[in-house]
Amino acid sequence: MPTHSAYDFAAVQKKWNEKWETLGLARAEDFSKKPKKYALVELPYPSAAGLHMGHCWNYTLFDAYSRFYRLRGYNVLYPMGWDSFGLPTYNHAVKVGRDPHEVSTENVQIFKRQLKELGLGFDWEREIDTSSPEYYRWTQWIFIQMYEHWYDSNFARRDGGIGQARPISDLPIPAEIKKAGLKAIKAYQDNFRLAFKAKMPVAWCPKCKTGLANEEVLGDNTHERCGTVVEERELEQWMLRITAYAERLLADLDTVDFPNGVKAAQRNWIGKKTGVNITYQIVTDKNEEVGSITCFTTRPDTNFGATFVVVAPENPVLKTIASYMDKETLLAVEEYKKKAQSKTKLEREAEGKKKTGVATGLYCLNQLTGTKMPLCVSDFVLMDFGTGAVVGVPGHDKRDFQFAEVMGLPVIRVVKNEDGDISEITSLSQVQEAKGTMINSGFLDGLDIHEATKVITDYLEEKGWGKKITMYKFHDWVFSRQHYWGEPTPMVYCEDCGWNPVPMKELPVTLPKLDDYKMGEDGSSPLEKATSWIAAKCPNCQKDAKRETDVMPNWAGSNWYYLRYLDPHNKEKLVDFNIAKYWMPLDIYYGGQEHVTLHLLYSRFVYKFLYDLGSVPGAEPYQMRRNHGIILGPDNRKMSKSWGNVVNPDQVVEKFGADAVRLYMMFIGPYDSVTPWSEKSVIGVARFVARLHKNLSSKIRMVKDASGEVGNGDTVGLGKLKNKIAYDVENLKFNTVVSSLMEFFNKNEKANWTEKNIEQFLILISPFTPYLAEELWESLGKTGSVHAQSLEIQEESGQGVEIVEIPVMVNGKVRARLSVSIDEQEQKVVDVAMTITEIKKFLPDGHKKVVYVPGKAVNFVG
RNA sequence: GGGCAGGUGGUGGAAUGGCAGACACGGAAGACUCAAAAUCUUCUGCGGGUUACCCCCGCGUGAGGGUUCGACUCCCUCUCUGCCCACCA
Numbered sequence: 001m002p003t004h005s006a007y008d009f010a011a012v013q014k015k016w017n018e019k020w021e022t023l024g025l026a027r028a029e030d031f032s033k034k035p036k037k038y039a040l041v042e043l044p045y046p047s048a049a050g051l052h053m054g055h056c057w058n059y060t061l062f063d064a065y066s067r068f069y070r071l072r073g074y075n076v077l078y079p080m081g082w083d084s085f086g087l088p089t090y091n092h093a094v095k096v097g098r099d100p101h102e103v104s105t106e107n108v109q110i111f112k113r114q115l116k117e118l119g120l121g122f123d124w125e126r127e128i129d130t131s132s133p134e135y136y137r138w139t140q141w142i143f144i145q146m147y148e149h150w151y152d153s154n155f156a157r158r159d160g161g162i163g164q165a166r167p168i169s170d171l172p173i174p175a176e177i178k179k180a181g182l183k184a185i186k187a188y189q190d191n192f193r194l195a196f197k198a199k200m201p202v203a204w205c206p207k208c209k210t211g212l213a214n215e216e217v218l219g220d221n222t223h224e225r226c227g228t229v230v231e232e233r234e235l236e237q238w239m240l241r242i243t244a245y246a247e248r249l250l251a252d253l254d255t256v257d258f259p260n261g262v263k264a265a266q267r268n269w270i271g272k273k274t275g276v277n278i279t280y281q282i283v284t285d286k287n288e289e290v291g292s293i294t295c296f297t298t299r300p301d302t303n304f305g306a307t308f309v310v311v312a313p314e315n316p317v318l319k320t321i322a323s324y325m326d327k328e329t330l331l332a333v334e335e336y337k338k339k340a341q342s343k344t345k346l347e348r349e350a351e352g353k354k355k356t357g358v359a360t361g362l363y364c365l366n367q368l369t370g371t372k373m374p375l376c377v378s379d380f381v382l383m384d385f386g387t388g389a390v391v392g393v394p395g396h397d398k399r400d401f402q403f404a405e406v407m408g409l410p411v412i413r414v415v416k417n418e419d420g421d422i423s424e425i426t427s428l429s430q431v432q433e434a435k436g437t438m439i440n441s442g443f444l445d446g447l448d449i450h451e452a453t454k455v456i457t458d459y460l461e462e463k464g465w466g467k468k469i470t471m472y473k474f475h476d477w478v479f480s481r482q483h484y485w486g487e488p489t490p491m492v493y494c495e496d497c498g499w500n501p502v503p504m505k506e507l508p509v510t511l512p513k514l515d516d517y518k519m520g521e522d523g524s525s526p527l528e529k530a531t532s533w534i535a536a537k538c539p540n541c542q543k544d545a546k547r548e549t550d551v552m553p554n555w556a557g558s559n560w561y562y563l564r565y566l567d568p569h570n571k572e573k574l575v576d577f578n579i580a581k582y583w584m585p586l587d588i589y590y591g592g593q594e595h596v597t598l599h600l601l602y603s604r605f606v607y608k609f610l611y612d613l614g615s616v617p618g619a620e621p622y623q624m625r626r627n628h629g630i631i632l633g634p635d636n637r638k639m640s641k642s643w644g645n646v647v648n649p650d651q652v653v654e655k656f657g658a659d660a661v662r663l664y665m666m667f668i669g670p671y672d673s674v675t676p677w678s679e680k681s682v683i684g685v686a687r688f689v690a691r692l693h694k695n696l697s698s699k700i701r702m703v704k705d706a707s708g709e710v711g712n713g714d715t716v717g718l719g720k721l722k723n724k725i726a727y728d729v730e731n732l733k734f735n736t737v738v739s740s741l742m743e744f745f746n747k748n749e750k751a752n753w754t755e756k757n758i759e760q761f762l763i764l765i766s767p768f769t770p771y772l773a774e775e776l777w778e779s780l781g782k783t784g785s786v787h788a789q790s791l792e793i794q795e796e797s798g799q800g801v802e803i804v805e806i807p808v809m810v811n812g813k814v815r816a817r818l819s820v821s822i823d824e825q826e827q828k829v830v831d832v833a834m835t836i837t838e839i840k841k842f843l844p845d846g847h848k849k850v851v852y853v854p855g856k857a858v859n860f861v862g
Numbered sequence: 863g864g865g866c867a868g869g870u871g872g873u874g875g876a877a878u879g880g881c882a883g884a885c886a887c888g889g890a891a892g893a894c895u896c897a898a899a900a901u902c903u904u905c906u907g908c909g910g911g912u913u914a915c916c917c918c919c920g921c922g923u924g925a926g927g928g929u930u931c932g933a934c935u936c937c938c939u940c941u942c943u944g945c946c947c948a949c950c951a
Contacts, residue, residue, distance in 0.1 A: 261866040261946080268865065268947065275951085297951060310951095355949075380949045390951045398863085399949055473950060593945075630945095667886075669875065672867090674944075681874065684886045687901095736876070739885035746885090807881045812932045814881050851931045857880040861931045
């Protein structure tokens with residue numbers, strides 16, 4: 001029931017939803033001569049629960065944005081699609097015993113209905129669905145391209161940069177490999193392919209029964225989707241060599257307009273560090289040499305203070321020296337290994353304070369000092385960073401100090417603090433990590449630590465003890481999932497020929513329908529039971545072979561979807577190059593903070609790869625990125641079923657009308673804020689919509705009765721309002737768009753409006769309240785849709801003399817106001833200002849100075 | 863531990879270095895009504911003065927300093943909150 005007026009918004013919405021369906025108002029035109037604008041919101045994951053408020057918020061803001069730019073004469077592309085592969089749909093389908101294809105199709109229908117009922121004008125002719133074979137054919141194509149390319153980091157690129165993906169056939173093969181035959185050549189090539197298979201320890205979710213990428217495992221060691229504590233398993237997995245693109249992913253961040261936080265997060269995620277790999281010989285207590293260990297360090301300057309070496313329990317070096325360790329020690333190492341693999345966040349935090357470890361009984365030789373450093377094992381050293389081994393400098397690294405304390409290892413000071421302190425280091429608080437000059441360090445003594453780092457690095461390289469190295473924190477991307485609802489990996493395994501890609505003309509490899517979609521109890525994919533689907537011919541020798549049963553992760557389809565909107569029905573190519581050239585890069589990409597290191601980084605990688613292939617026109621897909629905020633529940637907590645504070649979009653649209661909900665989405669706060677839903681505030685904008693309807697309806701009646709002659713045109717500032725809103729929309733300040741509209745209407749509600757004023761006002765509000773504007777446009781007797789009009793915005797310049805009211809201040813305190821022409825002479829303004837009674841009252845007898853800023857302020861200083 | 867973003871009324875939030883608190887919610891009073899809802903009108907940062915009224919004065923954007931004729935805005939120090947990453951060598 002509408003509660004605020006006689007405005008029957010439900011009927012109006014129904015009427016226009018039906019009419020708009022056929023008009024194609026949001027159609028974007030390839031190669032149009034109008035300026036293009038490609039605005040993208042992250043495509044949703046369609047779930048049975050329907051849209052949540054966050055979707056409504058994001059999509060409404062950019063619907064308004066798109067409509068506004070269309071009115072301003074832009075060729076706007078604002079598309080929508082479905083990221084429909086993924087675990088939630090699969091899990092839901094299995095739970096209710098149905099085919100995920102059907103469940104997914106139904107969910108899409110729910111979403112589409114809801115989007116339309118909010119008046120969101122997407123270009124539906126470009127709709128895509130990542131789980132449709134026509135779409136994932138190209139996801140598979142990208143995978144095969146990666147398989148058939150390697151990264152030549154010395155290749156001179158056409159844009160002047162260094163490093164490019166090249167066909168695997170261009171990979172130089174060493175002579176001895178060539179001699180060894182085809183199998184050896186293939187094995188060699190496999191080491192360089194951008195998509196390759198490798199045995200990897202992989203996080204395994206026992207609930208979802210699938211392997212996960214590191215990125216899908218949260219800090220507390222749980223699966224981000226279901227919250228289950230993950231285990232670790234070794235599996236043969238497809239990997240994508242994203243690390244090959246690390247430098248370009250870093251460097252090109254400078255060329256795009258992303259928020260600082262996003263750039264910082266990506267840099268941090270890539271985690272580039274330069275340092276030195278130092279190799280130490282491992283010796284027994286009888287100085288028998290039994291092996292060697294390489295440690296990565298960013299602080300070689302402190303190496304004179306090194307007193308021990310610690311390796312991760314998983315470090316393979318331990319196997320090679322196992323025969324020199326006693327049984328007890330080996331058992332202890334095994335314990336640490338298990339612990340390292342199943343630690344929760346709480347356990348890690350507890351151990352952050354107290355470290356434990358075990359000494360192997362072996363030693364590493366510090367060539368600098370000639371001392372024997374005990375070789376220890378501890379789980380505070382991580383296998384997946386650096387070399388999985390650390391040289392311990394307890395005097396100048398807090399973790400090393402804690403470890404030394406527990407293990408009773410010596411602490412040597414090699415850096416003099418800035419305050420000159422050179423006392424013995426006996427407590428954690430004395431451990432100085434960042435500043436100082438070298439002491440007790442032979443030829444380094446007296447050098448600043450940064451200078452010392454350079455000197456020692458060169459020295460170590462010269463001696464052959466160490467090697468300068470650049471390290472990255474992130475890893476190649478595990479691209480296999482052991483479940484059903486994803487893109488089949490288009491690879492076939494032949495006993496004789498090994499892995500080969502499915503020929504292009506046979507794509508897509510479609511996901512087979514099954515009788516039973518449940519996971520096997522051992523965690524095997526239901527696809528493994530699809531024997532007739534698995535059976536394939538080897539693309540190379542035509543013998544019987546088997547399909548890959550692992551599917552791709554849910555990021556696979558969403559990595560490149562924005563390209564398919566450009567050319568969604570192309571059967572020959574992923575996207576036509578010239579169409580891509582017209583639309584790319586995206587003008588703005590609006591999405592969630594949670595995607596900045598996953599989707600946003602990986603999709604940049606995929607785009608760069610496609611750029612190397614010559615399939616797309618530029619090196620970066622997103623010219624501008626903005627992150628959306630979060631709408632909390634009315635109780636200021638994150639909306640969640642468990643709190644019972646979820647606000648349902650359907651219900652609020654029914655209660656307040658789509659226009660009011662849209663306006664509230666704009667009005668709720670800055671586009672990137674975290675702010676609670678407040679039904680009280682919805683009432684405010686609903687009142688405004690009702691007032692607009694009532695008041696403008698009667699104005700329209702008056703104008704029509706008097707044949708357009710009644711208005712005397714005393715509307716104040718419609719031109720200024722247009723400029724203000726244009727500025728606000730450009731800067732995504734949607735909340736002040738609404739307040740400006742309210743302010744204008746409050747001022748002019750009772751004025752007489754000319755027909756022209758009403759017309760212009762309706763066009764102006766149409767992006768924000770599309771139904772109301774269209775309805776009133778019709779009752780004004782206008783032909784065509786209000787959304788197909790153009791909005792004239794006058795530039796500020798050339799308007800003649802502008803009068804502004806400026807504050808007149810005495811000693812910085814406002815005492816009066818004064819209306820002046822913006823280009824009035826200073827002396828004249830000051831003279832007038834001095835005659836104001838208020839000013840005379842406060843002006844000291846002999847004021848020293850007057851500051852006049854034209855159009856801004858006058859300030860008398862005493 | 864690192865990174866990023868913030869701190870403005872009772873609430874959500876406005877403010878290219880130039881009138882702090884726009885706009886809205888909530889609240890108060892009044893109009894309409896048998897009454898209520900809805901709607902409309904006026905007031906609403908804090909403290910004080912004059913309080914018959916117009917008004918007048920002081921204080922105020924997390925704290926402290928700095929730059930400036932002038933600072934919510936720029937700089938420094940500190941503090942608190944939120945988010946992200948984190949035994950990253």
